[in-house]
Amino acid sequence: MKLRLMAVNLIFNGNDLLLMKRAPERLLHPSMWGAVGGHLEPEELSDPLAACLRETEEETGFRPDDLTDVRLQYVLLRLKEDELRQQFFFTSATHRRDYTDTREGTLHWIHREEVLREDREMAFVFRALLAHYFEFGPAPHPWVGTAGWSEPKEGQGPLEGQRPLKAQGPLEAQGPLEAQGVDQALPGIRWIPLLDPQVI
Incomplete structure (x- = not known):
């Protein structure tokens, strides 16, 4: 079984969440809506926060000092065929609304009441995680989630x-x-x- 480790950043500006409409040529979830993030590099295996901050800067231009209240809120486990996927979801806030362009997709500020719109196509685990966060977050502790039936x-x-x-x-x-x-x-x-x- 293969292992895929990823770090994700849910970046808020007030009641707006920064979402990415992924490019159609992306390997994971092409043309679907997701958050900023990506894979952990080998030197980041013991430091998912470092991966989160690196991916955030690469995909948005937001530097660590542009972010406040960065905290781990979710560790999500999912089995996808012969691959075990483990994702670390962080939340953060920023005063900035400008972002740089990225080849990963197009970025959009979406009001939280519009994020889970039925016609917004996203992976079921991401939709379920956001629904949980909007109901129970932010929490003083992380949550562990296991995807299944x-x-x-x-x-x-x-x-x-x-x-x-x-x-x-x-x-x-x-x-x-x-x-x-x-x-x-x-x-x-x-x-x-x-x-x-x-x-x-």
């Missing part, structure tokens, strides 16, 4: 881009959720607070 609650519909998973075929050909009797599941994220238990 979950049985929908009564009256709950799929998020944008989600499709139910239905059990088909004999039991031995079914996945673990189906084998447990779950005949319909939706992609989702389970969140738990990351806290120091203060024990050895």
Whole structure:
């Protein structure tokens, strides 16, 4: 299994969030909406904040001293085929609204009430993370999220881009959720607070 490590910065200016409409030739999520960020370099493996600040400056022109209240808010784990993806999501604020152009895509300040618009195409994990942050953040501690399948609650519909998973075929050909009797599941994220238990 391969490992992909990424650091992301959710940059706010008042009630506006800086989002990127990714270029169509990008490897990950082409033409979709995302945040500023990218892969950790080998020397950054023990310092995701350094990767976050480097990617922010490369993609926006914002230097570290242009940002305030930079904090880790989420660690997100997702299995994508044979690749384990771990993303460190930081939040920050800036007084600047001007940014430099980037080949990664086009940057836009979006009011928080417009961020999760249904016609704004984005990865389901990113949409779910933003929905969680807008409801519970900013938090005094980071959250850890694991992406997977979950049985929908009564009256709950799929998020944008989600499709139910239905059990088909004999039991031995079914996945673990189906084998447990779950005949319909939706992609989702389970969140738990990351806290120091203060024990050895």
